[in-house]
Amino acid sequence: MPEPLRLLIAEDVDLVGEAFEALLAAEAGIEVVARVTRGDQVLRAAQAHRPDVALLDIDMPGKTGIEACAELTAALPECKVMLLTALPGSGHLPRALDAGASGYLVKSMTARQLIDGIRSVAAGGTAIDPALAADALRAGPNPLTDREREILRLVDQGVSTSHIAEELFLSTGTVRNYLSNAMTKLDAVSRIEAVRTARQRGLL
Numbered sequence: 001m002p003e004p005l006r007l008l009i010a011e012d013v014d015l016v017g018e019a020f021e022a023l024l025a026a027e028a029g030i031e032v033v034a035r036v037t038r039g040d041q042v043l044r045a046a047q048a049h050r051p052d053v054a055l056l057d058i059d060m061p062g063k064t065g066i067e068a069c070a071e072l073t074a075a076l077p078e079c080k081v082m083l084l085t086a087l088p089g090s091g092h093l094p095r096a097l098d099a100g101a102s103g104y105l106v107k108s109m110t111a112r113q114l115i116d117g118i119r120s121v122a123a124g125g126t127a128i129d130p131a132l133a134a135d136a137l138r139a140g141p142n143p144l145t146d147r148e149r150e151i152l153r154l155v156d157q158g159v160s161t162s163h164i165a166e167e168l169f170l171s172t173g174t175v176r177n178y179l180s181n182a183m184t185k186l187d188a189v190s191r192i193e194a195v196r197t198a199r200q201r202g203l204l
Contacts, residue, residue, distance in 0.1 A: 002029070004029050004030060004031040005029055005030050005031065005052050005053065005118070005119070005122050006031055006033045006049070006050065006051045006052045006053075007024055007030055007031065007032050007033065007051055007052070007053050007054075007055060007118065008032075008033060008034045008035070008036070008042070008045055008046055008049060008051035008053070008054040008055065008079075009021055009024070009032060009034070009035040009036075009054075009055045010035070010036050010037070010038075010039065010041070010042050010045075010054065010055065010056045010057060010060060010065065010068065011035070011037065011055075011057045011060075011084075012037045012038065012057060012059075012060045012061055013057075014037070016057075016107075017035055017037065020055065020114075021035055023111055023114075024055075024114075024115070024118070027115055030115075030118070033049040033050075033051055034046075034048070034049040034051065037060070037061075038060055038061050038062035038063070039056070039060040039061065039062045039063030039064055039065060039067060039068040040061075040062030040063045040068070041062065042054065042056065042063070042068040042071070042072055043068070043071050043072055043075055043076075046072055046075075046076055046079055047075070047076065050076075050079075051079055052078075052079065052080065052122050053079070053080045053081070053082060053118055053121055053122050054069075054072055054079055054080070054081050054082070055082050055084065055118065056068055056069060056081060056082070056083050056084065057083075057084050057085075057086075058083055058084065058085045058092060058096075059085070059086070059087075065083050065084075065085075066083065066092070066095050066096055066099045066101075067099075069081045069083060069096065069099040069100055069101050070098075070099035070100060072100075073099065073100030073101075074100070077100075080102045080103075080121045080122055080124075081099075081100060081101045081102060081103070081121075082101065082102065082103030082104070082105065082117060082118060082121050082127060083096050083101045083103065083104045083105075084105055084106070084107050085104070085105075085106055085107065086106070086107045086108075087200075092104070092132075092202035093128070093132050093133065093135075093202075094141070094142065095142070095202075102121040102125070102126050102127070103117050103118075103120070103121045103126060103127035103128065104127075104128050104129060104132060105117055105127060105128075105129050106129050106131075106132065109129070142203050143185045143186075143203075144182055144185060144186075144198065144203055145178075147168075147178055148178050148179075148181060148182040148185075149198070149203065149204055150168070151164055151168070151175060151178050151179060151182070152179075152182055152191075152194060152195050152198055152204055153204055154167070155179070155191050155192070155194075155195055156195045156199070156204070161175050161176060161179075179191050179194070182194050182198075186198060186201075186203075
């Protein structure tokens with residue numbers, strides 16, 4: 001009899017995480033070995049339980065699902081990663097693939113689509129929502145540079161311009177220039193609007 005497929009679930013909303021766990025634990029041949037609620041708990045849990053597949057929500061505290069995916073695939077490349085999103089943005093998919101994800105699905109999928117996707121990823125294949133793939137192709141590459149994204153993420157965390165400059169070893173004028181460039185690219189009138197637009201488009 002083959003060994004069950006070992007699964008780790010990372011989801012910060014308890015009700016959703018519990019629902020995923022109940023659904024997947026009831027599926028023959030799948031064993032849920034761990035469930036965490038923060039992105040910065042993923043690697044430690046994976047190292048302790050050695051899952052075959054990690055099912056990660058994109059939007060989690062501590063680390064995003066994409067950040068946790070990159071960390072996990074670097075440390076445990078044998079563990080395949082499937083990312084889930086409630087609010088799909090065209091910019092997330094290329095970054096998810098760059099981080100090493102093998103799957104990228106929306107939470108509005110059916111239970112069968114989720115289970116089939118997990119099995120496909122575990123077998124070395126992929127499971128990518130076709131609508132998201134089409135959106136990503138239409139949207140083209142992310143217009144923001146790595147530095148612009150880094151600064152917008154810090155703005156989103158409430159960090160002031162002067163503190164951003166200190167943290168990144170830049171002058172305040174340089175930080176303002178990066179912010180101005182990002183606002184122009186996103187057609188935003190303020191840094192807050194730039195952050196909101198970037199998040200809506202899945203660019204951060």
